[in-house]
Amino acid sequence: MKRPGWSFPLGAISALLLGVPMLAEAAPFTEHWAAYPSPYFYSYGGSANTATSVAQSGMTDGRALQLKLSAYPAAGVGGGITQESSSRYRYGTFTTRLKTTNCSTQPNTGIVTGFFTYFNDGGDYNGNGLPDNSEIDFEWLCAEPQVIYLTMYTDFGPTAHRRVSRILNLATGTVHSTCYYESFSGACQPLTGNENLPTTIPALAGYNSSTAHYEYGFTWTASRVTWWVVHPTTGQRITLWDYQGPASRIPANSSHFLTNIWHTNDWTPPSRPLATQPPNSARYAYVDWTAYVP
Ligand SMILES: *[C@@H]1O[C@H](CO)[C@@H](O)[C@H](O)[C@H]1NC(C)=O
Ligand SMILES: *[C@@H]1O[C@H](CO)[C@@H](O)[C@H](O)[C@H]1NC(C)=O
Ligand SMILES: *[C@@H]1O[C@H](CO)[C@@H](O)[C@H](O)[C@H]1NC(C)=O
Numbered sequence: 620m621k622r623p624g625w626s627f628p629l630g631a632i633s634a635l636l637l638g639v640p641m642l643a644e645a646a647p648f649t650e651h652w653a654a655y656p657s658p659y660f661y662s663y664g665g666s667a668n669t670a671t672s673v674a675q676s677g678m679t680d681g682r683a684l685q686l687k688l689s690a691y692p693a694a695g696v697g698g699g700i701t702q703e704s705s706s707r708y709r710y711g712t713f714t715t716r717l718k719t720t721n722c723s724t725q726p727n728t729g730i731v732t733g734f735f736t737y738f739n740d741g742g743d744y745n746g747n748g749l750p751d752n753s754e755i756d757f758e759w760l761c762a763e764p765q766v767i768y769l770t771m772y773t774d775f776g777p778t779a780h781r782r783v784s785r786i787l788n789l790a791t792g793t794v795h796s797t798c799y800y801e802s803f804s805g806a807c808q809p810l811t812g813n814e815n816l817p818t819t820i821p822a823l824a825g826y827n828s829s830t831a832h833y834e835y836g837f838t839w840t841a842s843r844v845t846w847w848v849v850h851p852t853t854g855q856r857i858t859l860w861d862y863q864g865p866a867s868r869i870p871a872n873s874s875h876f877l878t879n880i881w882h883t884n885d886w887t888p889p890s891r892p893l894a895t896q897p898p899n900s901a902r903y904a905y906v907d908w909t910a911y912v913p
Contacts, residue, residue, distance in 0.1 A: 620703045631807065635709070645706055645707075645708045645709075645711070645873075645911070645913055646887035646913070647910075647911060647912045647913060648910065648911055649888075649908055649909075649910040650908060650910070651679060651680045651682070651907075651908045652672050652682060652683055652797070652906055652907070652908065652909070653672060653680050653682045653732050653771045654672050655670060655671050655672040655684070656670075656755055657684075657702070657907075659705065659706070660702040660703060660704050660705070660878075660909075661702070661703055661705060661781075662700070662701065662702055663699040663700075663701050664696075664697065664698065664699045664701050664872060664879070665688075665689065665692050665693060665697070665699060665700065666680045666689055667689035667692070668686075668688055668689055668692065668699065668700035669685075669686075669687045669700065670684060670685070670686055670687070670702060671684075671685050671687075671804070672684060672685070672911070673685045673754050673905075674794040675905060675907075678832075678907045679716070679782060679834065679907055679908055680837070680908075681796075683905040683906055683907050684702070684878075684905065684906040684909075685787070685903055685904075685905055686700045686702070686878070686879070686880050686903065686904045686905075686906070687700065687901055687902075687903050688700055688720070688730065688880050688881070688882065688898060688901065688902045688903070689901050690897075690898055690899055690900050690901055691898070691899070692881070692897060692898070693882070694880045694881075694882050694883060694884040694885075694897070695881060696731075696879060696881045697881075698881060698882060699731075699879055699880050699881025699882065700880055700881070701875060701877055701878070701879035701881075701884060702879065703875050703877045703907075704875050704876040704877070705787075706875075707738060707873035707874055707875055707876060708736065708803075708841050708873055708874075708875075708876055708911055709871075709872065709873035709874065710840055710841065710858035710913070711838070711839060711911055711912055711913040712836060712837070712838045712839075712911070712912045713734075713736060713755075713788075713836060713837055713838075713839070713876060713910075713911055714834065714835065714836035714860075714909075714910045714911075714912075715734050715833050715834070715835055715836070715878065715906060715907075715908065715909045715910070716833065716834045716835075716906070716908055717732070717734065717826070717832060717833070717835070717878070717904060717905065717906045717907065718830070718831060718832045718833075718904060718905045718906075719732035719759045719761065719764055719828040719829045719880075719904055720732050720759075720761040720880050720897070720902045720904045721761065721764075721829040721830070721902065721903070721905065722761035722762060722764075722801045722829070722902065723829075724896070724900065725896065725898065725899055725900075726762060726891065726894070727762060727891060727893050727895070727896050728761055728885065728894060728896050728897070728898050728899075728902070729760070729761075729762065729772075729812065729882055729883040729884055729885075729886065729894050729895045729896060729897070730760070730762075730880060730881070730882055730883070730898060730902055731758055731759070731760060731761075731880065731881050731882075731883050731886070732758065732759045732761070732828070732837060732879075732880050732904050733756060733757070733758045733877065733878065733879045733880070733881075734756075734757040734758075734877075734878050735754060735755060735756040735758070735877055736753065736754060736755045736870070736874035736875065736876055736877070737753070737754045737790060737800065737874055737875055737877055738752075738753040738754075738870075738872045738873065738874035738875060739751065739752040739753070739754075739775060743774075744872075745773075745867075747774060747781075747834060748776075749774035749775070749776040749779060749780065749781065750774060750775060750776055751773065751774055751872060752772045752773065752774055752870075753772070753773070753870030753871060753872040753873075753874045754770070754771065754772040754775070754776030754870060754874070755770075755771050755837055755839055755844060755870060755874075756768065756769065756770040756771070756772075757769060757835055757837070757846065758770065759828045760883070760886065760887065760888040760891075760894065760895075761829060761902070761908055762887065762888050762890075762891040762894030763788075763888035763889065763890050763891055763894075764827050764828045764829040764830075765788050765789055765790035765791070765826055765827055765828070766786065766787065766788050766789075766795075766888050766889060767786075767787055767788075767789055767828070767848075767859065768784065768785075768786055769784065769785045769786075769787070769846045769859060769860050770782055770783070770784040770785075771783050771784075771844060771862070771868065771869065771870060772789060772870070773867065773868055773869070773870055773871075778802060779801055779802045780799050780800070780801065780802060780803075781799075781800075781801060782799070783797075783798070783799050783810060783814065783862065783864070783868050784796070784797070784798055784800065785797040785798075785819055785859070785860045786889070787860075788889075789820070789822070789823045789826040789848065789857075789859070790822060790823065790824070790825065790826040790827065791820070791822050792821050792822030792823070793820075794818070794819065795889060796809070797809065797810045797814070797815045797860070798810060799814075799868070803836070803882070805893075810864065812864075813862075813863040813864055814862060814863070814864035814868075815859060816861040816862070816863060817858060817860075820857065820858070820859060821857060823848070823850065823851075823857060831851070832842075832907050833848055833849065833851060833877035833906065834848065835848050835850075836850035836856075839869075839870070841865065841866055841869065841871070842866055843861070843862065843869075844860075844862045844869055845858060845860070845861045845862070846858075846859045846860045846861075847859055876909075876911060878904075878906055878909060880902070880904045882897050882898065883895070884897070
């Protein structure tokens with residue numbers, strides 16, 4: 620059973636005593652991963668997995684964060700490797716430059732690379748019968764590394780949730796779907812109008828998230844969430860999804876900021892329905908930098 624993690628936290632008590640705001644305005648930061656650990660992020664996951672700062676050419680400062688998922692990990696985030704911010708952030712722009720996990724030696728591997736915000740303390744503050752879940756995601760599956768999953772959750776319970784999601788292939792410029800869902804088994808309710816902008820995306824020829832670093836970002840406000848990738852040669856932003864739908868479908872709680880890789884045994888990409896194998900050797904993702912601007 621899931622219980623609220625901090626119904627009346629120490630921070631709130633000292634804030635009352637000292638008369639300071641409970642959640643101070645979050646300061647901007649850029650983590651270049653020149654050294655490890657980071658002052659902004661803590662690490663968790665399977666014991667055989669590691670996070671380290673490594674020398675790498677082509678990086679802004681010559682170094683990258685290396686996330687290593689060891690062979691045959693347990694399925695799920697807990698068996699993976701995650702960097703999670705100690706602070707929580709509400710609204711602002713979240714960016715990174717990363718290369719996702721490469722599964723070229725075993726094409727039917729199930730590995731997720733995630734770059735996202737997340738908060739869930741088990742509370743149902745909007746009273747809709749489901750635990751609130753503030754989450755905005757970029758996710759990739761290594762078996763089809765041209766496909767990007769963009770998702771926002773506002774509620775997440777054991778059998779039902781509330782999410783909007785766009786799935787696209789950036790190499791071909793194909794939007795596979797843009798939907799609202801109430802469970803993983805539920806039907807896609809297609810989104811239209813200001814929940815489905817832009818209706819088309821350009822192709823980024825040769826895009827393969829696992830062969831090169833790309834710069835990704837999203838801007839989160841109370842009424843709009845925009846996801847983009849930076850074109851590697853022109854430097855222009857390619858808007859992947861510019862969601863301007865009901866505020867009730869946009870997360871509202873200050874959230875942790877995370878990057879992770881983990882094994883999935885039940886989530887497969889459009890072209891590879893058999894990609895559920897655990898990796899049979901160690902796999903890696905590399906992060907040049909991670910940044911936040913309020
Ligand atoms: C993406 O790159 C990986 C690693 O080089 C390669 O195995 C895979 O075939 C590429 N996929 C596509 C669709 O280009
Ligand atoms: C992908 O992984 C394979 C095997 O580990 C490696 O030989 C190859 O260089 C990697 N490709 C890229 C683009 O990193
Ligand atoms: C989450 O947001 C809701 C709605 O704004 C608010 O009532 C609630 O107190 C927030 N919860 C936390 C834990 O910050």
